[in-house]
Amino acid sequence: MQTTAAVLHSPDEQLSLETVSLDDPRNDEIVVRIEACGICQLDIEARKMLPTPSVLGHEGTGIVEQVGADVKDLVPGQRVIISYAWCGHCPRCRENKPYICDESWLINFSGTRPDGSTTMFLNDKPLSAAFFQQSSFAQHVITSERNAIAVDGDDLPPGLLAALPCGVLTGAGTVVNTLNIRSGKSLIVFGAGTVGLSAVMAGQIAGANPIIAVDIHENRLKLAESLGATHSLNARNTDIAKKVKKMFPTGVHYAIESSAQASSFNTAIECIENGGQIAITALPHPMENFAFKPFAFFTKAASIHAVSVGSAVASDFIPQMLRWHRDGRFPFDRLVTTYPFEDINRACADIISGKTIKAVLTM
Ligand SMILES: [Zn+2]
Ligand SMILES: [Zn+2]
Structure with a gap:
């Protein structure tokens, strides 16, 4: 079948909406008509990671249109959120830890199916697609049944559901699954973007106190306070480690580093108390050196x-976040700005400039 996708012809060019052809689904695959797709920082960075021409996008939400012969649990007409891909048969997947699947890198970033075949073609030539086994910057995609989570979220529009499967999942999952933060424990969050603000919201649900948000943008810090941060600190004009030591002389127990800045990681080491825990959520560049001060780290x-993706089993954790939202405890909708599909380049620019926290395309 033919559909429209946002094609990247070279890493520094704008995306262009073009007609592409979709392969036929395999027996374990489904075809989804995409209604909305979140844009994540990784979609910006992955422009340089996949061979071009490519189609990115890894937070698709839409309606199942076609199912392969072996698909058991999904039927046409069902709304699904498409999250990260996992192989289903490696030791980690068998232990129900798909977020650290042994084939994770290959299956999410190679731009092909695991067998090397392609899911999209441009003028009969293979495209690097199958990004996270979806490439959801498109009106129709092929994905595996495994990655697609059925939602009844009729109360939420697709433009909000598509905000959930990566950055929000990572921030909230880090609090609940990776760190398992307990009530009354202190938390500092570096970076008040999608991941950091989701960690603040989940931290409040977990009962963390105090919750300190750190960023360089005043508007994001204000938002963090309204979402549950008890304190906010602007790293542009504050010596964070000094300030935190003054406020909490023995240190903070948990630190979440979502800003992808080596300097914040070092500040996190200075801020935590003895026996404290630091979680790093941002994927570093493969060649990046992340220098840190081992002395303080060891003595503490x-x-x-x-x-990795909030140590979250997406099929359990996405419904969990939706239940929190229905209960009024997880207002992730306040992070979201929607853009029509044809404005994808403007949406990407607004993410890069920091104007928008969570951009979602509506198809
Ligand atoms: Zn696996
Ligand atoms: Zn992502």
Whole structure:
């Protein structure tokens, strides 16, 4: 079938909406008519990671249109959220830890199906698609049944549902699954973007106190306060480590680093108390050196967690976040700005400039 996708012809060019052809679904795959797709920082960085021409997008939400012969649980007409891909058969997947699937890199970032075949073609030539086994900057996609989570979220529009499956999942999942934060424990969050603000909201649900948000944008810090942060600090004009030590002399127990800045990671080490834990949520560039001060880290007997998608089993955790939202405890909708599909380049620019926190395209 033919559909429209946002094609990237070279990493520095704008995306262009073009007619592409979709392969036929395999027996374990489905075709989804995409209604909305979130844009994540990773979609910006992945422009340089996949061979071009490529189609990115890894937070699709839409309606199942076609199912392969072996698909068991989904039927045409069902609304689904498409999250990260996992193989289903490696030791990690069998332990119900698909977020650290042994084939994760290949299956999410190679731009093909696991067998090397392609899901989209431009003028009969293969496209690097199948990004996260979806490439949802498109009106129709092929995905595996495994990645698609059925939602009854009739009370929420697709433009909000598509905000959930990556950054929001990562921030909230880090609090609940990776760190398992308990009531009354202190938390500092570096970076008040999608991941950091979702961590603040989940921290409040977990009962963390105090919750300190750190960013360089006043408007984001104000938002963090309205979402549950008890304190906010602007790193542009504050020595964060000094200030935190003054406010909490023995230190903070948990730190979540979502700003992807090595300096914030080092500040996190200075801020945590003995036995404290640091979670790093941002994927570093493959060649990046992340320098840190091991002395303070050792003397504090601190732990560090590299977090993959919030250590979350998406099929359990996305419905959990929707229940929190229905109960009024997880207002993630306040992070979201929607854009029509044809404004995808403006949406990407607004993410890069920091104007928008969570952009979602509506198809
Ligand atoms: Zn696996
Ligand atoms: Zn993402």
